[in-house]
Amino acid sequence: MTGKFYIETYGCQMNSYDSQAIEGILEGLGMTPVLKPEAADLIIFNTCSVRDAAEQRVIGRINQLDGLRRGRKGRLLMGVAGCMSQRMGEELIAVTKRRLDFVVGPDQYNNLPEILARIEAEERDLCYRDFDQEVAYFAKPKDTPPGGTHFVAVMRGCDKFCTYCIVPFTRGRERSRDRRSIVEEVERLAARGAFEVMLLGQAVSSYCDDDLDFAGLLGEVSAVEGIESVRFMTSYPTDMDIGFFRAVASLPKVGTGIHLPFQSGSDKILKAMNRRYTIGEYERILENGRREVPGLLFSTDIIVGFPGETEEDFQATLAVVERQAFISAYMFKYSPREGTLSARWEDDIPTAVKEERLGRLIALQERMSRRQLDRCLGQEMEILLDEPSKKLETQLRGRTRSNVRVIIDKDPDLKIGSKVMVRVTEIKGTSLLAVRVQGD
Ligand code: 5AD
Ligand code: SF4
DSSP, X not given: OOOEEEEEEOSSHHHHHHHHHHHHHHHHTTOEEOSSGGGOSEEEEEEOOSSHHHHHHHHHHHHHHHGGGTTOSSOOEEEEEEHHHHHHTHHXXXXXXTOOSEEEOTTOGGGHHHHHHHHHTTOXXXXXXXXXXXXXXXXXXXXXXXXXXXXEEOEEOOXXXXXXXXXXXXXXXXXXXXXXXXXXXXXXXXXXXXXXXXXXXXXXXXXXXXXEEHHHHHHHHHTSTTOOEEEEEOOOGGGOOHHHHHHHXXXXXXXXXXXXXXXXXXXXXXXXXXXXXXXXXXXXXXXXXXXXXXXXXEEEEEEEOOTTOOHHHHHHXXXXXXXXXXXXXXXXXXXXXXXXXXXXXXXXXXXXXXXXXXXXXXXXXXXXXXXXXXXXTTOEEEEEEEEXXXXXXXEEEEEETTOOEEEEEXXXXXXXXXXXXXXXXXXXTTEEEEEEOTTO
């Protein structure tokens, strides 16, 4: 198969990683990636089902790009990958009025060559979405190292079954990759010049390969020569015991910015969400982490307007944000997802109330982020330079170990991938501006 393909990726980092894997598979067929849909013979949408708005955007985009078929000489194929394929299957082909040639679920990408061959043989409406516990993908490394974070999926699926979440249904059961293949993938990335990896999994902290737990995996990945920084997401609170935090403290390459969603500050809502902790337990986990790991900064996810959420429940969420001063948070309005348990309950919080609560929450979180950044003013810290500035030729971008973005002026002897001591002089949006500390 020859021709050009374009992949449009929605949703989480796992999808970005999978899009790289799809790219590798299609290149193996002799196809070439292009950066614009107009230039492609095959368009793949790698999709997200976590909230309804994300799905609606994709459906709109499919209808829009269908317009490229008008007046075209050759054939333009379109297919959907990712969570929407898994969730909707044939229904997605119907909803998009058969504009799609195929849908392919997250465990089926290795079958893309077969799918494309069947389409060449004039078959239509192909739907591949069986789960496969054994499947593993190795994303083709990005072409651009050094620089930037390289994703490595270390586990797939989720068994937590939070009542609002579609992920256990679209990504299937939790399964960890074996440690050798992970370490080999990181070694391959390092050999190409990568110096930072982000280990990915829907509940990455639940990683387990025989006797190796997630802390052990962090140790193995940290030991790979050339890797200067190891980050991970997303963690589940009850996996984070004191032993885990001690392991992070003892591994200097492991990032100390930890993303730990709490979702709601109300025990009643947490229970209805099937989150397996009380808010008191969650806050103790944060305390343990901060005690064991110097400089640890937490970020989080929060949902407002879950069924039954009263103003008092919401106040409890605000109180957690106020007390814990997260460095950042992703905040969402509850969106019922068909197939999940909570979708059977009445979505009883009116949209206007959800929006009003979300507005208050975002305003508070912005103040808390700012407070955390303010604390950095005048401080000296080490950063890892990870990218050139996108805006200014004269600047370089780096991150603190705790994952705060820092921007400094270029210097001829400063190289991307190296660490440097800086002093913070200013705050700009969510970034810090800094100067190099002399004598370093
Ligand atoms: N509605 C709103 N937000 C959701 N999330 C997951 N499912 C839903 C839903 N049905 C949020 C959670 C999760 C993040 C990835 O998306 O906060 O941590
Ligand atoms: Fe969804 Fe909960 Fe699993 Fe996260 S832990 S992916 S919110 S079911």
